[in-house]
Amino acid sequence: MSPSATDSESLDGRLLFAIPKKGRLHDKCLELLAGSDIQFRRSHRLDVALVKNLPIALVFLPASDIPSFVGKGNVNLGITGHDVILEANMENEVAEVLRLGFGKCALQVQVPESSPFKSAEDLAGKRVVTSFEVLAGKHFGEIDSRLQLTGDAATKIEYVGGSVEAACALGLADGIVDLVGKYKSGDTMRAAGLHAIATILETEAVLIKHTVEKNAAFEPLIQTITSRIAGVVAAGKYVVCEYNIPREKVHDATAITPGRRAPTISPLEDDKWVAVSAMVEKKNMATIMDNLVKIGAEDILIFNLDNCRV
Numbered sequence: 001m002s003p004s005a006t007d008s009e010s011l012d013g014r015l016l017f018a019i020p021k022k023g024r025l026h027d028k029c030l031e032l033l034a035g036s037d038i039q040f041r042r043s044h045r046l047d048v049a050l051v052k053n054l055p056i057a058l059v060f061l062p063a064s065d066i067p068s069f070v071g072k073g074n075v076n077l078g079i080t081g082h083d084v085i086l087e088a089n090m091e092n093e094v095a096e097v098l099r100l101g102f103g104k105c106a107l108q109v110q111v112p113e114s115s116p117f118k119s120a121e122d123l124a125g126k127r128v129v130t131s132f133e134v135l136a137g138k139h140f141g142e143i144d145s146r147l148q149l150t151g152d153a154a155t156k157i158e159y160v161g162g163s164v165e166a167a168c169a170l171g172l173a174d175g176i177v178d179l180v181g182k183y184k185s186g187d188t189m190r191a192a193g194l195h196a197i198a199t200i201l202e203t204e205a206v207l208i209k210h211t212v213e214k215n216a217a218f219e220p221l222i223q224t225i226t227s228r229i230a231g232v233v234a235a236g237k238y239v240v241c242e243y244n245i246p247r248e249k250v251h252d253a254t255a256i257t258p259g260r261r262a263p264t265i266s267p268l269e270d271d272k273w274v275a276v277s278a279m280v281e282k283k284n285m286a287t288i289m290d291n292l293v294k295i296g297a298e299d300i301l302i303f304n305l306d307n308c309r310v
């Protein structure tokens with residue numbers, strides 16, 4: 001009989017890799033796994049999936065539980081938000097191996113547009129609702145102690161599991177602490193008639209590993225997985241830019257497209273011209289092309305990368 005993911009013996013010798021089972025990070029994690037050629041089939045409703053081509057088992061968990069699973073060594077590796085690591089107080093138990101460039105958002109203090117409170121200090125002593133009671137508690141704890149607000153005068157932090165943005169309209173809170181997406185950011189906040197008055201933390205998804213020796217035997221496999229995932233992340237971040245430029249402009253061209261180490265410069269049949277090839281950050285692509293045109297570059301081409309190791 002072939003091993004099943006529910007058969008705990010089949011997990012022996014496998015590195016356990018925790019993946020968010022739903023929510024904002026889930027789909028991006030599946031893209032990373034596919035790009036890293038980590039092949040698996042997850043049976044309906046099962047939260048453990050054996051990887052077919054590597055000695056790994058994927059464990060699908062809520063993003064907020066992953067820091068403590070990794071921190072306590074129940075799983076070896078995981079992907080989650082930097083914010084939830086701090087919220088779980090696991091920053092000393094897990095090592096952040098790689099930033100993944102998605103799940104970018106900010107944990108912000110928000111109040112109704114019409115609120116008289118203009119800063120987190122104004123809100124101190126009032127009612128604050130959040131899913132991040134540790135981080136919000138630390139933030140307002142510091143303000144309270146600075147403003148000497150103690151006992152009944154201290155800020156009242158109340159936990160809710162979701163839909164935090166509704167708390168002010170429902171009369172439960174004077175302000176909230178919640179995440180605001182970095183791209184197309186603030187839709188939820190604006191729809192709820194709120195605006196941000198302070199930022200507690202900027203965060204993105206990270207690859208994390210257990211810090212203690214429990215991982216020693218898996219270290220070579222962790223290196224392989226990290227290198228593959230880093231390749232997928234870099235391939236999403238960079239494009240290759242190729243163009244022709246008069247030879248006397250090579251110096252200017254190199255300043256515009258320095259590449260990661262140096263641009264590749266190749267001769268053309270016309271010896272007054274050279275071809276240049278360099279990796280550039282996707283987000284700067286349009287400006288770089290504008291600047292190349294200005295110095296006389298021609299035939300500028302941009303190529304997406306499927307994968308890379310840089």
Ligand SMILES: Nc1ncnc2c1ncn2[C@@H]1O[C@H](COP(=O)(O)OP(=O)(O)OP(=O)(O)O)[C@@H](O)[C@H]1O
Pocket residue numbers: 022023024025062063064080081082083084102103104105161162179180181182203204205
């Ligand atoms: N709007 C957003 N834009 C980008 N990243 C986000 C956003 N909201 C949350 N994240 C990131 O995704 C992580 C998981 O958030 P998400 O709301 O998906 O949680 P979840 O595990 O689905 O929880 P829930 O049980 O509340 O649905 C957050 O900790 C944060 O790092």
Ligand SMILES: O=P(O)(O)OC[C@H]1O[C@H](OP(=O)(O)OP(=O)(O)O)[C@H](O)[C@@H]1O
Pocket residue numbers: 023024161162163164165178179180181182183184185186187188189
């Ligand atoms: O700035 P935006 O892109 O609008 O995203 C922000 C919202 O996303 C998250 O909640 P999510 O939608 O995951 O659901 P939740 O309220 O159940 O946590 C977060 O808690 C905000 O409410």
